[in-house]
Amino acid sequence: MAxxxxxxxxxxxxxxxxxxxVSLADFRGKRTVVLxxxxxxxxxxCTAEACAFRDANGEFAEAGAEVIGVSSDSAKSHQKFADKxxxxxxxxxxxxxxxxTKYGVRSLFGLLPGRVTFxxxxxxxxxxxxxxxxxxxxxxxxxxxxxxxxxxxxxxTG
Numbered sequence: 001m002a003x004x005x006x007x008x009x010x011x012x013x014x015x016x017x018x019x020x021x022v023s024l025a026d027f028r029g030k031r032t033v034v035l036x037x038x039x040x041x042x043x044x045x046c047t048a049e050a051c052a053f054r055d056a057n058g059e060f061a062e063a064g065a066e067v068i069g070v071s072s073d074s075a076k077s078h079q080k081f082a083d084k085x086x087x088x089x090x091x092x093x094x095x096x097x098x099x100x101t102k103y104g105v106r107s108l109f110g111l112l113p114g115r116v117t118f119x120x121x122x123x124x125x126x127x128x129x130x131x132x133x134x135x136x137x138x139x140x141x142x143x144x145x146x147x148x149x150x151x152x153x154x155x156x157t158g
Contacts, residue, residue, distance in 0.1 A: 003104050005129065009035070009120045010102040014070065014092040017078035022068070022090055028124050032065040032150055034143045036117040037105045041073045041081035049115070050087055052140040057088045065119075065147040070094050072113060115139070119146045 003009070013023040027033050036053065038046045053060075053067050060067050067089040073081070078091035094100055097113070105114040117139040119128035128146040130139055 003118075003126055003129070005126055007126055008124050009033075009118065009126050010099075011124075012099045012102065014094055014099060015075045016093075017075055017082050017091045019075055022092055024120070024124070027066050027122075029122055032063075032122055032147050033120040034060060034065050034067045034117065034147060035070065035103075035120060036067070036115075036139055036143070037070050037100055037103065037113070038115050039113040040071060041077045042084075045115070046071070047081075047085065049139055050081070050089075051085055053089055054085065054087050056140050056144055059144055060147060063144070063147045064151045065143075066090070067143075068092060070099060072097055072100070117143050119143055119150070121150055 009024060011024045013021050016022050024033065038049055040046055050069060053069070057067065069089055069091045072095050073093060074095060075093045078093055081087065082091055100113060103118065105116045107113050114131065116129065116131045118126055121127050127150060128142070130142045
């Protein structure tokens, strides 16, 4: 079942590339979260997407957002991927696929895990979902646009 806009994002705790456990709740009330699910470390599309998030990392940070990538690869695989491509964002290992299921991230043909990006506001509410297996850069562009919109609204009202 897919998550709907305006719903609370399901909380989770997953191991990061460095081995520490990271929870969505760690960011609640502090930062907007860009949570991107991707199929596989080192695949061409996933590398392009991760590097696009890397290249925009400063813009996300300036806009008040934390970028977090999730795939079913191991923490060790994530660490190699992050080191090789100098990825500054947190990469989390969802080897069981439990978190992907909670978020309704579907597999393509039941084989290839999905590529979906969620923007979650500081209150833990899902404000945007972008689902596209092939439009790697659009995940970054759309997420940054939404984050800037959310943060400018929060700054003016809070």
